[in-house]
Amino acid sequence: MAQPAPPVIFSLTRRLAVRRRMLRAQLDATSPRYLLDDMVADVFERIAFLRHVPRKVLAIGDLGEIGAALASPDCEVTGLDPAARFDQEAPFPVAGFDTVISLGTLDTANDLPGALIHLRAALDPGGLVLASFIGAGSLQNLRAAMLAADGERPAPRLHPAVDVRAGGQLLQRAGWSDPVVDSRSLTVRFSSLASLVGDLRAQGQSNCLDRPGPQLTKAQLTVAEQSFGSSTVESFEILTLTGWRR
Numbered sequence: 084m085a086q087p088a089p090p091v092i093f094s095l096t097r098r099l100a101v102r103r104r105m106l107r108a109q110l111d112a113t114s115p116r117y118l119l120d121d122m123v124a125d126v127f128e129r130i131a132f133l134r135h136v137p138r139k140v141l142a143i144g145d146l147g148e149i150g151a152a153l154a155s156p157d158c159e160v161t162g163l164d165p166a167a168r169f170d171q172e173a174p175f176p177v178a179g180f181d182t183v184i185s186l187g188t189l190d191t192a193n194d195l196p197g198a199l200i201h202l203r204a205a206l207d208p209g210g211l212v213l214a215s216f217i218g219a220g221s222l223q224n225l226r227a228a229m230l231a232a233d234g235e236r237p238a239p240r241l242h243p244a245v246d247v248r249a250g251g252q253l254l255q256r257a258g259w260s261d262p263v264v265d266s267r268s269l270t271v272r273f274s275s276l277a278s279l280v281g282d283l284r285a286q287g288q289s290n291c292l293d294r295p296g297p298q299l300t301k302a303q304l305t306v307a308e309q310s311f312g313s314s315t316v317e318s319f320e321i322l323t324l325t326g327w328r329r
Contacts, residue, residue, distance in 0.1 A: 238296025
């Protein structure tokens with residue numbers, strides 16, 4: 084019996100537009116990129132801790148950071164990005180890697196179990212997968228501000244997210260060996276709701292739901308801004324999935 088198609092939560096068109104807008108923003112050296120910087124630094128800490136020596140690497144969504152850091156005659160890095168219509172939810176066009184790294188893209192996959200299976204399939208036996216993305220528990224102040232603005236009829240404005248427990252279950256379904264899932268917090272202080280929204284857009288984290296809520300009215304925006312306040316500390320929970328292909 085054929086498996087039912089996964090529900091369509093995220094719009095492919097909106098997801099592509101969000102990613103391309105982020106790439107344009109990142110051409111400006113002053114654009115915020117603390118989310119990606121944190122993920123990249125964490126990847127190298129994990130590789131060092133595991134004493135894994137990458138020789139043939141697939142890097143997804145890293146904006147070239149992995150390739151620049153690993154570039155050497157002994158290490159070949161292939162970069163792929165959703166902005167170029169690379170689909171993590173379909174069989175990959177390349178395989179045979181000893182390391183696959185995915186940064187900041189899996190959180191908007193409609194078929195996340197399928198995407199994790201394809202990550203594993205891109206590896207040779209003994210290969211390592213590292214995948215990081217924004218997880219559950221993130222942006223609590225923004226969520227509260229949107230609820231305050233919508234009142235008694237909340238609209239879909241922020242993405243659903245994966246937590247540690249669900250991440251572990253997904254890894255088991257995808258057939259990863261020695262799976263490890265953990266979450267860490269990255270806190271950032273914002274002067275206003277507008278400054279947070281600007282940072283999210285510049286880092287590819289804005290709304291790409293297939294059925295987003297209606298645009299906030301001027302009155303609703305005022306309520307949201309007042310609820311969010313000024314000099315507010317917001318938290319990003321970064322989920323990292325680690326596993327092997329045995």
